[in-house]
Amino acid sequence: xxxxxxxxxxxxxxxxxxxxxxxxxxxxxxxxxxxxxxxxxxxxxxxxxxxxxxxxxxxxxxxxxxxxxxxxxxxxxxxxxxxxxxxxxxxxxxxxxxxxxxxxxxxxxxxxxx
Amino acid sequence: xxxxxxxxxxxxxxxxxxxxxxxxxxxxxxxxxxxxxxxxxxxxxxxxxxxxxxxxxxxxxxxxxxxxxxxxxxxxxxxxxxxxxxxxxxxxxxxxxxxxxxxxxxxxxxxxxxxxxx
Numbered sequence: 063x064x065x066x067x068x069x070x071x072x073x074x075x076x077x078x079x080x081x082x083x084x085x086x087x088x089x090x091x092x093x094x095x096x097x098x099x100x101x102x103x104x105x106x107x108x109x110x111x112x113x114x115x116x117x118x119x120x121x122x123x124x125x126x127x128x129x130x131x132x133x134x135x136x137x138x139x140x141x142x143x144x145x146x147x148x149x150x151x152x153x154x155x156x157x158x159x160x161x162x163x164x165x166x167x168x169x170x171x172x173x174x175x176x
Numbered sequence: 177x178x179x180x181x182x183x184x185x186x187x188x189x190x191x192x193x194x195x196x197x198x199x200x201x202x203x204x205x206x207x208x209x210x211x212x213x214x215x216x217x218x219x220x221x222x223x224x225x226x227x228x229x230x231x232x233x234x235x236x237x238x239x240x241x242x243x244x245x246x247x248x249x250x251x252x253x254x255x256x257x258x259x260x261x262x263x264x265x266x267x268x269x270x271x272x273x274x275x276x277x278x279x280x281x282x283x284x285x286x287x288x289x290x291x292x293x294x
Contacts, residue, residue, distance in 0.1 A: 096282060105180075105266050105285030106219070151218060164283075168218040 072171040081139040083170045085152035092154035097126060097137045100149045147174045177202050180286035182267050188292045189257040197252040197289050199267030207270045208250040212263040225250055257293045265289045
């Protein structure tokens, strides 16, 4: 399954399938990107990050892809499990003078069907 | 380590009342943040702090105040509560090495405080 955009869509996948969650970030000057997972009733939890000098980074069952040309970030979850059901947020870090500003996306809700 | 802790977990306020949401972290992080999250929405930054004694406004600071007297604690004060402040409030912390520009890298979140204003 695949989702697009920074509004809050719902992506529904079957257990065992691969999931792709997409994020269109806002600023070409952003140099650091993070994916967070938020389970129901809990605070967001760090999943994986990637710096702008990389195109791909892999973790355990998760892969983040960065396409700076079109300002697009994606999170791939392999063999999706019921425990992956959550809202996933992308966040970009923008350098503004001497400060760095974190910009949050709205999130994508992932529902895993058993 | 307990990480980031928040109290209370739930609270119901009447319009015009005030309260303080508590946040503490034991990771010796220098940066701390307060967010609010409305139903089905993303996070909005209320206030943040880059160290003890230093605070700054985020995206939606109106109706709130903060203080940072210690590294560990970052309470959020609501004065004259309004129904528009009904939300879930998250506190977070992160670490940046002194001397570098402000960091908004990996943040660690507390479990949240669910606030209802009636």
